[in-house]
Structures are given as structure tokens and as C-alpha cells.
Amino acid sequence: MIRSTTLRTTRRTGRRNDCLGGVLVFTALLAGLPAADAAAVDAPARGRRGMVVCAEPAAGHAAVAVLREGGSAADAAITAAFVLAVTEPYASGLGGGGLIVGYDRHERRAYALDARETAPAAATPQMFLGDDGTVVADRSRTGALSVAVPGLVRGLWQLHQSCGRLPWPRLLAPAVTLARDGFAMPEMLTARLAEQHALGRLAADFQAVFLPQGRLPDPGDRLVQGDLARTLSQLAQAGPAAFYTGEIAAAMVAAVQAAGGLLTTDDLAAYRAVWREPIRGHYRGHTVVSMPPPSSGGVHLVQMLNILADFDLAAAGYGSAEAWHPMLEAMKLAYRDRSLYLGDPDFSTVPVDWLISRARADSLRAGLRHDRVAMPAEEPAGGVPAAVVSPEPEHTTHVSVVDADGNAVAATLTINLVFGSGMLAAGTGVILNDQMDDFAAAAHAPNAFGLIQGEANAVAPGKRPLSSMTPTLVLDRDDVVLVAGSPGGSVIITATLQAIIHVLDFGMDARQAVSAPRVHHQWSPADAWHESFGMSPSTRRELERRGHTFRTRPLMGNVQLIVRDRAAGIWTGASDPRGMGLAIGY
Ligand code: GLY
Numbered sequence: 001m002i003r004s005t006t007l008r009t010t011r012r013t014g015r016r017n018d019c020l021g022g023v024l025v026f027t028a029l030l031a032g033l034p035a036a037d038a039a040a041v042d043a044p045a046r047g048r049r050g051m052v053v054c055a056e057p058a059a060g061h062a063a064v065a066v067l068r069e070g071g072s073a074a075d076a077a078i079t080a081a082f083v084l085a086v087t088e089p090y091a092s093g094l095g096g097g098g099l100i101v102g103y104d105r106h107e108r109r110a111y112a113l114d115a116r117e118t119a120p121a122a123a124t125p126q127m128f129l130g131d132d133g134t135v136v137a138d139r140s141r142t143g144a145l146s147v148a149v150p151g152l153v154r155g156l157w158q159l160h161q162s163c164g165r166l167p168w169p170r171l172l173a174p175a176v177t178l179a180r181d182g183f184a185m186p187e188m189l190t191a192r193l194a195e196q197h198a199l200g201r202l203a204a205d206f207q208a209v210f211l212p213q214g215r216l217p218d219p220g221d222r223l224v225q226g227d228l229a230r231t232l233s234q235l236a237q238a239g240p241a242a243f244y245t246g247e248i249a250a251a252m253v254a255a256v257q258a259a260g261g262l263l264t265t266d267d268l269a270a271y272r273a274v275w276r277e278p279i280r281g282h283y284r285g286h287t288v289v290s291m292p293p294p295s296s297g298g299v300h301l302v303q304m305l306n307i308l309a310d311f312d313l314a315a316a317g318y319g320s321a322e323a324w325h326p327m328l329e330a331m332k333l334a335y336r337d338r339s340l341y342l343g344d345p346d347f348s349t350v351p352v353d354w355l356i357s358r359a360r361a362d363s364l365r366a367g368l369r370h371d372r373v374a375m376p377a378e379e380p381a382g383g384v385p386a387a388v389v390s391p392e393p394e395h396t397t398h399v400s401v402v403d404a405d406g407n408a409v410a411a412t413l414t415i416n417l418v419f420g421s422g423m424l425a426a427g428t429g430v431i432l433n434d435q436m437d438d439f440a441a442a443a444h445a446p447n448a449f450g451l452i453q454g455e456a457n458a459v460a461p462g463k464r465p466l467s468s469m470t471p472t473l474v475l476d477r478d479d480v481v482l483v484a485g486s487p488g489g490s491v492i493i494t495a496t497l498q499a500i501i502h503v504l505d506f507g508m509d510a511r512q513a514v515s516a517p518r519v520h521h522q523w524s525p526a527d528a529w530h531e532s533f534g535m536s537p538s539t540r541r542e543l544e545r546r547g548h549t550f551r552t553r554p555l556m557g558n559v560q561l562i563v564r565d566r567a568a569g570i571w572t573g574a575s576d577p578r579g580m581g582l583a584i585g586y
Pocket residue numbers: 396414415416417435438466467468469489490492
């Protein structure tokens with residue numbers, strides 16, 4: 001296996017990490033293979049020139065073909081995003097949004113592009129409250145009122161205008177082909193159709209495309225999306241104007257308004273993606289570059305790393321109570337701050353500099369204790385929302401790319417929950433997001449991921465809902481050495497955090513870093529999570545002795561990770577075995 005020897009880490013050479021054997025077994029279990037075959041799936045992919053790591057294979061193959069033709073990392077990410085809109089319709093798409101962090105190696109410039117959805121102009125802070133003033137949770141999660149103004153198409157266009165090399169129509173061509181000619185549906189897709197259909201979340205126009213003649217498809221059945229192919233072809237020819245004005249826009253508005261929603265043609269015509277200054281932090285001699293508000297991802301990733309910087313996690317060892325205790329405490333503190341301070345920076349003052357300052361980390365760390373939890377967490381009124389306790393609560397997707405010039409892109413893309421609002425604009429193939437649920441329907445009311453949020457994230461016209469998406473780059477001086485990100489709702493930030501820690505502190509290679517069992521705490525609910533079979537009984541007992549309480553979830557996150565092995569002069573990459581993605585070097 002390739003080791004990431006050039007990253008400066010606190011790993012002790014020769015130190016035995018008792019948990020790595022467990023990591024390999026865990027990987028093998030996830031892959032459905034006997035443990036003896038673990039080595040066959042454990043080597044990271046290698047690439048001399050570049051790398052794509054993507055949550056879905058067809059998107060990864062299409063993106064790496066773009067790199068081979070001389071396309072930039074941004075070009076490859078754009079192609080992956082359009083293909084994902086076809087092949088992972090439960091996770092992201094034209095009717096959703098995305099957050100992108102990139103690095104231009106020639107200019108030595110990091111950038112962040114915010115293609116987050118916005119609340120329609122007619123949105124109000126009370127729109128998710130019933131007559132009695134209490135939150136009607138389903139209203140923000142399914143159907144017309146949950147739909148925010150889509151941002152992805154405009155964002156990808158702006159990324160191409162700034163960082164693209166190949167022609168725009170070339171970048172959309174693989175998506176057009178896959179939508180027009182179809183593809184064999186994986187079980188991941190058919191299972192989600194069955195599950196969401198059973199929940200009654202899929203509207204009639206959605207069912208007309210995905211459940212023809214009312215029949216749920218089987219794995220391997222072909223999914224042809226003719227309307228989506230036509231929409232993508234129009235985008236390829238005319239750019240975003242074809243989406244934000246004209247027939248496609250009119251169809252989206254008609255679908256939403258007919259079902260009682262607020263989206264208008266003016267909302268769509270007014271939508272713009274926003275270039276923002278990335279969040280920057282430092283950890284173990286590296287620069288961490290991540291997404292600023294309206295995502296909470298970068299702020300709290302850096303905040304947690306700042307808190308953890310004074311702990312010798314490497315000496316504690318992966319999977320030990322000594323390592324997981326401060327990590328869980330840092331997570332809890334960061335998610336408390338998230339609930340108090342984070343929102344759209346264009347609407348409220350978010351104290352970013354203070355949150356990511358050493359002083360803030362020092363004061364939070366000073367309250368921590370080695371022998372027991374320092375702060376009780378909060379149990380939400382009314383208990384934990386169903387989405388949080390379901391085995392597959394998440395969606396969203398991610399692609400990580402580096403090109404032959406050292407440019408990098410981390411792009412996290414979403415329509416929010418599985419199949420977004422469950423609505424599709426007839427005649428367009430466009431599935432509409434339910435991103436309005438990422439607002440606080442009321443102060444302290446948990447969203448579908450159980451996240452408690454405050455006034456800074458209240459609904460307002462034109463405002464962007466707070467995200468957890470954490471597309472992230474790690475640089476060693478002027479060079480990108482790590483690209484990461486994950487889907488998974490509230491676990492996105494902690495999954496990305498642990499990918500970085502697994503590499504920089506524990507010296508894991510890319511495959512080990514994405515495979516290793518993870519923990520999570522989000523302040524509310526009061527319990528921490530660990531993955532089923534992801535924590536040894538003795539470690540759990542020791543953490544419980546210190547006051548931690550636990551729930552388990554089968555899997556958390558789906559990290560897409562690239563790590564530079566500078567000694568070998570290659571890129572290494574791994575797609576999380578919790579998902580069905582792949583890493584392809586070239
Ligand atoms: N919709 C998930 C997120 O943006 O965090």
C-alpha cells in the first residue's frame with residue numbers, strides 16, 4: 001500500500017496501531033468480501049498526473065476522460081456534476097445547488113463558489129409554522145413549499161467561465177448521452193425509489209419518470225430520462241439562460257405553483273452564484289482551505305482542528321478513548337456554536353474570524369477535562385427527528401479532482417434529502433430540491449438532520465439556508481496535498497474532519513482514511529454516534545466511564561478523498577466503501 005510519507009504528520013514510525021486491522025476488516029465487510037480479501041480492495045488508486053474520486057462511477061469515468069483531453073480540474077468537476085444529476089438523482093441535480101472550493105496552482109489562488117439555493121422572494125419566517133404556531137416539519141421536507149431557487153446550473157457556468165478550458169457543450173455531453181440512452185440502475189437507486197415511494201414522498205410527475213406504469217424498477221433495469229436529456233442539450237447549447245428563463249424555468253414554476261409553492265420566474269431569473277473568500281486554517285503544518293458561510297462546514301472544520309491541535313492524537317492512537325474523547329468534545333462545542341452563530345452572511349453578521357481564531361479554540365479547550373465530558377449536550381424538545389435515526393438519512397454527493405497542473409476542485413452537490421422535495425418539473429426531467437429544510441423553521445426546532453439552529457438561519461426572502469457541506473483542500477505551502485468532502489447532512493463536517501485527522505495525525509493512506517470507522521457528535525441530541533461495530537467494547541466502556549452516551553448508526557458519510565504522496569510523486573485516491581463510488585487516477 002502507498003503510504004502518505006510526505007505529509008508532515010505526528011505519526012510515530014514503527015508504532016503499532018491496533019485498530020488498523022479492524023479498519024481492514026471493516027472495509028472488507030462493507031465491500032461484502034471475506035476479511036482475507038481485504039488487501040484486494042484496500043490499495044488506494046494511483047495517478048501520476050491527476051485523480052478523480054467521485055461518489056458514482058459513471059461520473060468519475062466521464063470526469064477523468066475530461067482530464068485526459070486536457071480539461072482542467074474545474075472542467076472535470078463540471079462534467080461529474082452533470083453526470084451525477086443523471087445517475088444519482090436521489091442526491092444532487094439541476095434542481096439543487098452546490099458548494100465548490102478550488103485551487104488555481106498557476107495563480108496560487110484558492111477560491112470558493114457558492115451555488116447554494118435561495119429562498120423564494122415570497123418566503124416568510126412563518127411559512128413552516130401551523131396555525132397553532134408550531135413547526136409542521138414535513139412542509140419544509142416534501143412538496144412545493146420545500147423548494148428553494150436552484151443554484152447548481154448557474155454555479156457550474158460561473159466556474160466554467162472562470163476556470164474552464166474545454167468547451168461547455170463538451171462538458172455536458174456525457175450527461176446528455178447517459179440521460180438519453182439510459183443506464184442500468186444500481187441497487188442503491190432502486191432501493192431508494194422503493195423506500196421513498198413507501199414513504200409517499202414521490203409526486204405523480206416524479207413517478208411518471210421513475211416508476212413507469214406504477215411499477216418500481218428492479219436493480220439492472222434501464223433508466224432512460226428523455227426529458228432530462230433534452231434539458232441538458234438545451235443547457236449545452238444556450239448556457240444557463242436556457243434554465244433560468246424560458247420554457248424550462250416556466251415548467252419548474254408551474255410545477256411548484258400548482259402544488260401551492262412560492263417559486264416564480266423572477267426568482268429564477270435573479271439567481272446568481274457568489275464567489276466568496278474561502279475559510280483558511282492551519283493544522284499540523286498544513287493550510288486547510290474550506291467553504292465559508294452560508295456553509296457552516298469550513299468554519300467548524302477549522303474550529304475543531306484548532307481545538308484538537310493541542311492534543312497528541314497520534315500518540316493516543318486511532319480508535320482509542322484518548323483520541324475519541326477530545327474529538328467528540330470538540331465536535332460538541334463546534335456544533336453548539338453552529339446553532340448559535342451561523343447563517344447566511346449576506347443577511348446576518350456571522351463572527352467568522354472569532355469562531356476560527358486561536359483565542360476561541362483556546363477558551364473552548366480550556367474548559368475540557370481529560371477524565372470526563374465537560375459540558376452536557378442538549379436533547380431536542382420532541383425527540384430526535386425520524387430522518388436522523390433512519391439507516392439512510394442522508395443525501396448530497398461529492399467529487400474531488402486534481403489535474404496535471406496541480407489545480408484542484410472539491411465540489412459538494414445536493415438537492416438535500418433523498419430525491420429532494422419528491423417533485424419533478426414535468427417535461428424537463430428536473431427534480432426539485434427541498435433545501436428550505438436547511439433553514440430553522442423556528443428557532444431551536446431541529447431540521448431533518450436533527451440540527452438545532454437559531455435566528456441567524458431564520459427564513460427570509462432571497463436568503464441562503466445554512467449548509468454543512470465541507471468541500472476542503474489541504475495545502476503544503478503552495479501545493480494541494482489533500483482534497484476531501486462528503487455527503488451526509490449533519491455528519492458531513494465530522495466525516496471530513498476525520499478524513500483529515502486520519503491522514504495527518506494517524507498516517508493512514510487514502511483508503512484507510514476513508515474506511516476507518518467514524519464517530520460523530522452534533523451537540524443536540526445529547527448522545528454521540530458511532531458506526532455499528534465501529535468501536536471496540538472496551539473503548540466504548542472507557543468513553544461511557546467519562547460520561548459519553550452513544551447511539552449507533554450503520555454508516556456515517558461517504559468521503560471522497562485524494563492524498564498526494566510526494567515521495568512517490570503520485571496522487572492516491574479512495575472512495576469511501578460506505579458508498580458505491582470510485583477513485584480513478586491517470
Ligand atoms: N443539504 C445539506 C447541507 O447543505 O448541509
